[in-house]
Amino acid sequence: MDDKLIIGGHAFTSRLFTGTGKFAARNWIPKMLAASGSEMITVALRRIDQAGTPENILEFIPKDVVLLPNTSGARTAEEAVRIARIAKAAGCGRFIKIEVITDMKYLMPDNAETLKATEILAKEDFIVLPYVLPDLPLAKKLEDAGAAAVMPLGAPIGSNRGLETKPLIALLIENCRVPVVVDAGIGRPSQAAEAMEMGADAVLVNTAIATAEDPALMGRAFALAVAAGRLGYLAKLAGQSVTARASSPLTGFLE
Amino acid sequence: MNLLRVMPAEGSGLPGFVSGCDEWSKPLFRIRESGFFCGSSCGVMEKSMEIEIRINGREERRKACSIAELVAGRGLTAGSLIVEHNGRIIKQDDWGEVMLGQGDVLEMLNFVGGG
Numbered sequence: 395m396d397d398k399l400i401i402g403g404h405a406f407t408s409r410l411f412t413g414t415g416k417f418a419a420r421n422w423i424p425k426m427l428a429a430s431g432s433e434m435i436t437v438a439l440r441r442i443d444q445a446g447t448p449e450n451i452l453e454f455i456p457k458d459v460v461l462l463p464n465t466s467g468a469r470t471a472e473e474a475v476r477i478a479r480i481a482k483a484a485g486c487g488r489f490i491k492i493e494v495i496t497d498m499k500y501l502m503p504d505n506a507e508t509l510k511a512t513e514i515l516a517k518e519d520f521i522v523l524p525y526v527l528p529d530l531p532l533a534k535k536l537e538d539a540g541a542a543a544v545m546p547l548g549a550p551i552g553s554n555r556g557l558e559t560k561p562l563i564a565l566l567i568e569n570c571r572v573p574v575v576v577d578a579g580i581g582r583p584s585q586a587a588e589a590m591e592m593g594a595d596a597v598l599v600n601t602a603i604a605t606a607e608d609p610a611l612m613g614r615a616f617a618l619a620v621a622a623g624r625l626g627y628l629a630k631l632a633g634q635s636v637t638a639r640a641s642s643p644l645t646g647f648l649e
Numbered sequence: 650m651n652l653l654r655v656m657p658a659e660g661s662g663l664p665g666f667v668s669g670c671d672e673w674s675k676p677l678f679r680i681r682e683s684g685f686f687c688g689s690s691c692g693v694m695e696k697s698m699e700i701e702i703r704i705n706g707r708e709e710r711r712k713a714c715s716i717a718e719l720v721a722g723r724g725l726t727a728g729s730l731i732v733e734h735n736g737r738i739i740k741q742d743d744w745g746e747v748m749l750g751q752g753d754v755l756e757m758l759n760f761v762g763g764g
Contacts, residue, residue, distance in 0.1 A: 413764030438763025441705040441756065442730065450729035451760045466763050480758065483738035484731045600764030
């Protein structure tokens with residue numbers, strides 16, 4: 395079945411996007427990518443640690459995997475724009491995950507600054523994927539500003555609590571023209587499947603995979619869950635009812 | 650004494666000497682090590698000259714040098730290192746040509762794991 399996800403002109407077969415943060419050893423990253431089939435992965439930009447040799451996370455990412463640099467560390471739209479431009483100039487491609495955060499306790503994205511950054515970067519030939527609180531009017535503004543997708547959070551970053559914002563994400567799925575990628579908070583494969591079943595176009599999972607005891611196996615588990623959830627969505631879920639509806643005939647019983 | 654020749658900014662059509670007399674330390678000019686005198690009245694820049702620069706937010710006093718020399722002097726390998734000089738990304742191939750001047754702001758960055 396041809397069920398590619400198109401974002402910014404790129405066709406993705408896998409609807410599982412992954413991240414490079416928090417791995418106990420970086421050589422898990424290529425193993426996880428191979429096991430999960432994930433075709434896009436996030437990276438972050440930081441000042442070097444002047445004491446040691448700079449870490450090169452890119453060495454651990456196969457060339458056919460699309461890089462999604464994030465603007466983490468940015469507290470304003472201006473900072474996000476600067477980080478995005480540096481990432482692109484450094485050869486990271488056109489994709490950018492806009493992440494603007496001032497709240498260090500819950501790591502909630504600043505939607506207003508994120509919109510500003512999206513407006514600027516979408517005009518500069520970036521493929522802009524803004525990380526946001528699920529807010530439908532904002533999502534429509536992001537679309538109008540040229541966002542290539544919207545990435546609402548399911549729960550706070552790294553919290554593994556799943557789809558706490560489910561009803562709000564449902565509104566985005568129902569009403570957005572651009573793909574909806576559930577980013578942050580997904581802690582288990584079943585939660586990823588749940589997001590896909592409800593019609594999310596993809597999920598982005600970092601912590602739940604990277605901090606599992608076996609990140610490669612967990613990557614595979616998430617890939618299967620995402621694929622299963624997607625198929626469930628495409629097959630159109632059967633309806634629910636309060637009372638039972640017999641699946642065996644209620645006639646012709648033996649006496 | 651190690652002398653430097655001041656090159657005019659790209660596109661100015663004035664190779665080898667400076668026609669006006671802008672302050673030599675401004676990043677308007679690219680400065681190459683060459684052993685020639687500066688062809689203007691703005692004086693000769695000595696390599697031993699001390700400059701103040703800001704690297705990753707920290708003020709430092711050091712001898713004037715190129716980005717390549719700064720990187721090598723810190724025992725860093727170029728690898729995936731990204732250098733932003735006064736708000737502009739400098740390609741690794743150009744590190745040897747870009748001299749650091751008084752008041753310059755440098756960011757030394759790399760990609761790390763992140764979600």
